[in-house]
Amino acid sequence: MKIKKLLFVTKFEDLCFNSLNSLLNLTNASLEHVVFLNVIEKEKVSMHRGAGYIKEEEVKLKETANIRFIDWAESLFELGLEVGAHINVGSLIPEIIKTIELEKPDLIVIGRSHKGPLEHLYSHSDVTELIRRIHIPVLVFKHINEDNIVPEKIFSRPLLATNWSDSSKKAAEYIYDLKELIEKLNVMHVTDDDRLKSKSTHLVQKIRKEEREKLDNLCETFENHGINTRAHVYVGDPEKEIIKAAKEYQASLIILGSSSKFSIVERWMGSTTRTIAEKSIFPCMIIPASGKQKPEE
Numbered sequence: 001m002k003i004k005k006l007l008f009v010t011k012f013e014d015l016c017f018n019s020l021n022s023l024l025n026l027t028n029a030s031l032e033h034v035v036f037l038n039v040i041e042k043e044k045v046s047m048h049r050g051a052g053y054i055k056e057e058e059v060k061l062k063e064t065a066n067i068r069f070i071d072w073a074e075s076l077f078e079l080g081l082e083v084g085a086h087i088n089v090g091s092l093i094p095e096i097i098k099t100i101e102l103e104k105p106d107l108i109v110i111g112r113s114h115k116g117p118l119e120h121l122y123s124h125s126d127v128t129e130l131i132r133r134i135h136i137p138v139l140v141f142k143h144i145n146e147d148n149i150v151p152e153k154i155f156s157r158p159l160l161a162t163n164w165s166d167s168s169k170k171a172a173e174y175i176y177d178l179k180e181l182i183e184k185l186n187v188m189h190v191t192d193d194d195r196l197k198s199k200s201t202h203l204v205q206k207i208r209k210e211e212r213e214k215l216d217n218l219c220e221t222f223e224n225h226g227i228n229t230r231a232h233v234y235v236g237d238p239e240k241e242i243i244k245a246a247k248e249y250q251a252s253l254i255i256l257g258s259s260s261k262f263s264i265v266e267r268w269m270g271s272t273t274r275t276i277a278e279k280s281i282f283p284c285m286i287i288p289a290s291g292k293q294k295p296e297e
Contacts, residue, residue, distance in 0.1 A: 001137075002030035002177050007105035009037045009096060012065070015111045017072050019141055022154050023109065024079065028180050033082040035103050036072065038065040039095045040088065062087045093130055100134055108134065111141030111283075131258050131274070131288060137174065140277045140284045154283055155181035159251035161188050161242045161272075164214065167257025167289035172218060174287050175255065179227045186249045187222070188232040189215055190241045208233070238272045246282050255285045 003026055008015070024031070045058040065087045073083040084103065088095045096108070130138065141154075155178055162168040175185065191211055215231035222229040232249075234241040246254055258273040277284045 001106065001174055003106045004030050005033040005035065005103065005105045005107075006031060007035045007037060007096075007099060007103060007108045009039070009092075009108065009110045011038065012068060015109070015141060017075070019111060020072065020109075021075075023139075024076075025153060025155065025181055027079055027081065029178055031081070033084070034076055035084040035099070035105060036069050036086070037096065037099050038069070038085075038087045039090060039092050040065075042089060042091070045089060058089060096130070097133060100136065105136065107137050107139060109139045109141055131286060135288045137288070138286045140286065142281060142283050153181070153183075154252050156183045157186070157250060157252040158182060158255050158285075159186045159188065159242070159246050159249060159253070160255045161190070161238070161245075162215075162218070162257070163189065163238070165257060165289070167287065169257070170289045171255050171257040171285075171287035172221075175222070175227070176225050179225055182227050185222055185227050185229045186232060186245065186251065187215060187219055187229060188234055188242070188245050190234045190236065190238040192235075239275050242272070242276060243280050243282075246280070251282060253285055254280065254282045255287065258286045258288055 006023070006026065008020055008023075010016075010019075020034070040058065040061045044061060045054050066085070069085040069087075073085070076083050086095075086099050086102075088098070096110075100108070158175070158178075160171060160175060162172065172187075175182070189211055191207070211233050212231070215233060219229040219231045232245060234245060242254065242256075245251070254276060256273040256276065273284075273286055276282075277286060
């Protein structure tokens with residue numbers, strides 16, 4: 001799937017122009033259009049105890065956002081990109097959903113600093129709802145350390161974590177169109193250590209060989225698409241092992257599949273995906289198994 005239109009959700013404190021700038025090498029793939037979204041929380045324009053509405057404050061906040069977006073847009077116009085903007089008052093996720101329905105983007109970018117105002121977006125319930133409803137890839141942008149340094153090439157060294165579910169397969173397919181941006185792709189699978197607890201050495205070796213063959217076949221597919229790829233098998237808790245691999249191979253981005261289905265495998269991947277998106281220090285791209293564009297009610 002090509003990323004032609006990107007929806008960049010920002011409150012400015014956590015996602016600034018430097019963050020957006022690190023994504024603009026997507027123009028070397030297929031990016032043509034960037035849409036900004038700034039959601040002004042109702043609490044910022046409401047009077048105490050909910051008794052009324054401060055119109056002047058709304059106008060001020062909207063104009064402040066508009067000035068920032070105009071400045072950003074000038075830089076994007078120079079790159080030949082189309083630019084759009086929405087500045088809405090409301091609750092974050094409902095406003096994201098409305099904008100998706102209107103703009104139909106191919107990728108949603110959201111983010112936070114460690115103490116940013118979008119922190120609540122990564123609570124378990126909000127992430128679950130967002131992934132369940134939109135069926136569009138989400139990039140959870142994060143800075144690489146406490147100094148809010150922005151990674152220069154976020155797609156250069158991705159780590160794809162697969163558990164062979166439908167959502168993981170979809171995530172693998174999504175990478176093909178990013179090949180122009182990838183310097184090296186690391187692909188990993190985490191084997192449950194319980195599967196290796198057997199008195200039969202032959203059985204353990206068979207399981208390890210099967211997992212390795214699956215990874216090697218997947219890596220061969222990426223190599224055939226012109227992507228430099230290396231396979232890794234880890235054993236243990238998926239959340240811990242994925243983060244460990246991302247650190248060991250200096251990943252610029254973790255790519256994970258996620259789904260709203262209710263099979264055991266999909267529930268496992270969904271939980272792992274959300275936890276890593278919430279708690280890891282790495283930017284995370286979450287790819288849903290479904291290809292539907294229209295958000296669910």
